[in-house]
Amino acid sequence: MEKHSTEQLNAVCSQVRRDILRMVHACQSGHPGASLGCTEFFVALYFDQMKHDSSFNPDGKGEDLFFLSNGHISPVWYSVLSRSGYFDTEELKTFRKINSRLQGHPATEEGLPGIRVASGSLGQGLSVAIGAALAKKINGDDRLVYALMGDGEQQEGQIWEAAMCAPHHKVDNLIASIDVNGQQIDGPTKEIMNLLDLKAKWEAFGWEVIVTENGNEITQVIKSLEKAKSLLGNGKPVLNLLHTDMGYGVDFMVGTHKWHGVAPNDEQLENALGQLEETLGDY
Amino acid sequence: MEKILDTKYTYTEKKDTRSGFGDGFLEVGKKNKNVVGLCADLIGSLKMGAFQKEFPDRFFQVGISEANMMGLAAGLTIGGKIPYTGTFANFSTGRVYDQIRQSIAYSEKNVKICASHAGLTLGEDGATHQILEDVGMMKMLPNMTVINPCDYNQTKAATIAIADHEGPVYLRFGRPKWPIFTPADQPFEIGKAWKMIEGTDVTIFATGHLVWEAVVAEAILREEGISVELINIHTIKPLDTAAVLASVAKTGCAVTAEEHQFNGGLGDIIAQTLVRNQPVPQEFIGVDDSFGESGKPEELLEKYGLNAENIVKAAKKAIARK
Numbered sequence A: 001m002e003k004h005s006t007e008q009l010n011a012v013c014s015q016v017r018r019d020i021l022r023m024v025h026a027c028q029s030g031h032p033g034a035s036l037g038c039t040e041f042f043v044a045l046y047f048d049q050m051k052h053d054s055s056f057n058p059d060g061k062g063e064d065l066f067f068l069s070n071g072h073i074s075p076v077w078y079s080v081l082s083r084s085g086y087f088d089t090e091e092l093k094t095f096r097k098i099n100s101r102l103q104g105h106p107a108t109e110e111g112l113p114g115i116r117v118a119s120g121s122l123g124q125g126l127s128v129a130i131g132a133a134l135a136k137k138i139n140g141d142d143r144l145v146y147a148l149m150g151d152g153e154q155q156e157g158q159i160w161e162a163a164m165c166a167p168h169h170k171v172d173n174l175i176a177s178i179d180v181n182g183q184q185i186d187g188p189t190k191e192i193m194n195l196l197d198l199k200a201k202w203e204a205f206g207w208e209v210i211v212t213e214n215g216n217e218i219t220q221v222i223k224s225l226e227k228a229k230s231l232l233g234n235g236k237p238v239l240n241l242l243h244t245d246m247g248y249g250v251d252f253m254v255g256t257h258k259w260h261g262v263a264p265n266d267e268q269l270e271n272a273l274g275q276l277e278e279t280l281g282d283y
Numbered sequence B: 001m002e003k004i005l006d007t008k009y010t011y012t013e014k015k016d017t018r019s020g021f022g023d024g025f026l027e028v029g030k031k032n033k034n035v036v037g038l039c040a041d042l043i044g045s046l047k048m049g050a051f052q053k054e055f056p057d058r059f060f061q062v063g064i065s066e067a068n069m070m071g072l073a074a075g076l077t078i079g080g081k082i083p084y085t086g087t088f089a090n091f092s093t094g095r096v097y098d099q100i101r102q103s104i105a106y107s108e109k110n111v112k113i114c115a116s117h118a119g120l121t122l123g124e125d126g127a128t129h130q131i132l133e134d135v136g137m138m139k140m141l142p143n144m145t146v147i148n149p150c151d152y153n154q155t156k157a158a159t160i161a162i163a164d165h166e167g168p169v170y171l172r173f174g175r176p177k178w179p180i181f182t183p184a185d186q187p188f189e190i191g192k193a194w195k196m197i198e199g200t201d202v203t204i205f206a207t208g209h210l211v212w213e214a215v216v217a218e219a220i221l222r223e224e225g226i227s228v229e230l231i232n233i234h235t236i237k238p239l240d241t242a243a244v245l246a247s248v249a250k251t252g253c254a255v256t257a258e259e260h261q262f263n264g265g266l267g268d269i270i271a272q273t274l275v276r277n278q279p280v281p282q283e284f285i286g287v288d289d290s291f292g293e294s295g296k297p298e299e300l301l302e303k304y305g306l307n308a309e310n311i312v313k314a315a316k317k318a319i320a321r322k
Ligand SMILES: Cc1ncc(C[n+]2csc(CCOP(=O)(O)OP(=O)(O)O)c2C)c(N)n1
Pocket: A033, A034, A070, A072, A073, A120, A121, A122, A123, A149, A150, A151, A152, A153, A154, A179, A181, A183, A184, A185, A246, A260, B040, B041, B042, B064, B066, B091, B095
């Protein structure tokens, strides 16, 4: 894959943010907050880091794989998949509407290219990613597995079952990231159920832990993912604490849980789009 | 212009049944100081905020940890508390089935499992959240009472009534704004079916949101000269067997209507009851062994064959099979 410049990647991010907002606005539902916050991460993965094939083979042999555990941020994933060639951008119009392949939460049933397992019920994605990473090892496939989780999602017990399991089985072809935005549905994670020191927790479970201080700066995200790769192959999985701002890119959405799962109205959409350049053409 | 139907029950306002739960929860909290609440990061969605504000010492935000929440609830009963747990129906049942089975149902704990966003009418979130199997899972558990009220008022009444019932209860309600067509001051008797409309040709047994669809279906069928008996089965377990049998003895056929899979739902338990006692033709309105999908509630009810029109067809079919 040809390398994209930082300017090109930022241009993609701007378009992806427009897509996210227009998608949730059109159906008046869905989750813009963390979709906006994780835009740089998705663009870094699909436009820079991962070896992947948009003609889409479900078993992904010889490719890097990505699993989204916090499935509610489907808008950013759908936008990035379509912008990287998995399906026509026009299809983004059908998001969350009846008879669509773009289900509210990612699903395989309708056969949307790029999706390998359903998610939406939180806490399950890391286990699936570990399974896929183990399959790669059995197959002698040296490509990598990536996963993303939410920080609120860390409150689910299954996460910690998976956390214990991966180092035990020396799953060192896996990079899991946590979207540390400090927010969840009912409020700041600190107030809802304090996560305390995630770095110490994951380290105690046997993971290599790295921190991305600013997950909304694409060069930093790429640097972190490069570092993560360099740590693999030594018997340990890597955990990336990806600090982002929920709602990043739209001034009135940033840094609050209020936009976790609320769609903008006509006026708010116009205001938001005014802050984001149309770089690749709206669908 | 659509013809206005002469329904036997009418409404002036629509409200979500989860708000009926939220308002009932606050009221029962005032009446009974043993009532406590737990919620897994969905206080807003479940409308539990008013109770939390009024009784902060009797309410626990547990974060996104549903399995943990069920265990905490079981433990709270040991100190004499009456815990109401709140999360979406999917995460109230399938997610935590074994926790409910062992720590609550088998252990006979007085926990009220309050489940919102049940069924297709949850809408755009799609199949991952749209549980259509919860009634089956819950009614299979010994000791469990299963209640699925039909509108805001009935949900509020049920929420208050379950505090006085000793034993585990599954209370199922939903997300969309829905007609309020039952009275505000209704008594709610667990396990007692409510004959809403008397008739002679066919009995419709309906539960949850589909009771309203059945009210509409009755009006359509009446215009065509068909006399419908409509029974509101708010309590699916224990089923009011006497009321079911008395009605079909008169009408000779049945339709069941629910926002659930055929497998495991209201239709199943009515069929069992009829087969054992008094077999008559029965038609099923529900989801036929498939997952749901994203869409608007009305669109989904239409696509999956759950609206009044489908109930009308099923009633005619049941009558023809007599
Ligand atoms: C098992 C489960 N419980 C509850 C929910 C409802 N829910 C969806 S997103 C969310 C909050 C997630 O918080 P976080 O992981 O921090 O994501 P963010 O809000 O940052 O997008 C909750 C509780 C769910 N989808 N799955």
